[in-house]
Amino acid sequence: MPELSRGPAQSVVGSPGTPVQVKGRWRQLSLLGGTMLVDSTEASLVSSLFPLIRQSLGVSLGALGTLTAASKIVGVFTGPFWVWAAQRWSRKSVLVVATGLWGLWGVAAGFSQNFTQLLVLYTVLAAGYAAANPIITELIGDLFGSSSRGRAIGFVYGAISLAGAVIGPLKGQLAGVDEGWRWGLWGIGGFNILLGIALLIWFRDPGRGASEQQLADLDRTTREAVSKLSWDKVFSLLKIRSLVILLVSRLLSGHLLVGTFGVVFLVDVYGFSTQRASLVILPFGVGYFLGTLLGGFAVDRVSRRNPRSGPVAVLQAAQFVFAVFAYFGTQFRYDSILVFGALFALIGTAQGMNPSINRPMVMAITPPELRGAAFALYASIAEAIAWAGYSLGAGFLADTVGLRVVFLWVLVVLMLVNGLFLTLLYRPYAVDTARVQEELDTRRRDVLADPR
Secondary structure, eight states, X not given: OOOOOOOSSOEEOOSTTOOOEETTHHHHHHHHHHHHHHHHHHHHHHHHTHHHHHHHHTOOTHHHHHHHHHHHHHHHHHHHHHHHHHHHSOHHHHHIIIIIGGGHHHHHHTTOOSHHHHHHHHHHHHHHHTTHHHHHHHHHHHHBOTTTHHHHHHHHHHHHHHHHHHHHHHHHHGGGSTTHHHHHHHHHHHHHHHHHHHHHHHOOOOOTTTTOTTTTTSOHHHHHHHTOOOHHHHHHGGGOHHHHHHHHHHHTOXXXXXXXXXXXXXXHHHOOOHHHHGGGHHHHHHHHHHHHHHHHHHHHHHHHHOTTTHHHHHHHHHXXXXXXXXXXXXXXXXXXXXXXXXXXXXXXXXXXHHHHHHHHHHHHTXXXXXXXXXXXXXXXXXXXXXXXXHHHHHHHHTTTXXXXXXXXXXXXXXXXXXXXXXXXXXXXXXXHHHHHHHHHHHHHHHHHHOOO
């Protein structure tokens, strides 16, 4: 029987049923969260400062949709590539290059002299950042067990949103600086390079399966061996019914449009200046932060009490609540930006619940070695296609029917449809979560029974 030793990233295992605690997990999570924060800030910079770009480069509103769509579409191809590279070499090295040093392309984008140059450089920048979501989310699954993943993801996405909310108004103040959008790209790109260096020095990968109760006390080599990835396993993802339903639900997630067009919506539809409209970013971000924490605590709680259907019910409720808040927050005129700020805070709360609910759900229905590929499908492909489609469509439809009508159909009607669609998830999710636990139990028995 092989020795049950611990690898470099130690896991503390108690009696059966006791949650696994990977040593140094919160410190590692802080590094990963910082990386996602800078990537997210740079990705949203073009959206929040687009009124300045539009004036500087002489483009129409449709150009924002083109920029956003291009940055998301390229991730459909590069996201899976980075996941493969992380399997081939290491997750740490891929993150250092693709989400850290890749910030050089952001600096270069700040020197763009026309829209074509900006489009090309911004798309190349997005090609690297596509590595962050699937790989970092996979790592969180290896740092935290099933009873604490919701809170961990809520912490990361919440911190990103809260920091973004503070940075948002500051980005808006760049409107008062000549060519302020360029300074934004230069500053964030440079800071991202520093984060890449920090990852290189301080980040430690715990290894796949480090947080699983059945595998945590095995040494890393043994865990990696029993969790070896193959193409057959990758293609088997599409046989997981609950994952397919979650992928379709992601395609129906119209709330993704808020982050891209929220500020532009207030400028074009209700006549606020860019600087005043940017003020809603703060309450939206605070609301999003609270939503991620609320969603994380909720999904962890229901996962302990009712793991088979509880997470599905919480996710479904979040879609309905978002649609209600979005209706009152976008379809009525209010004279004060403070009223919009309060409503955007509620919209942010409902939207913020989603990542801390759906990410742990994807982890629960996939074994450790398939989570990176699953998140490549979920975030790099499905989410990117949805984001690109909504952004591109909204950009051009806004020029004909107006953003107010677009927001009604995408943020309200489509989200109600999404909530109803998730009713199909209850039975498959219960079956698939049980299947994963049975698979992990089998792997442990096989390892312990091996006389070598």
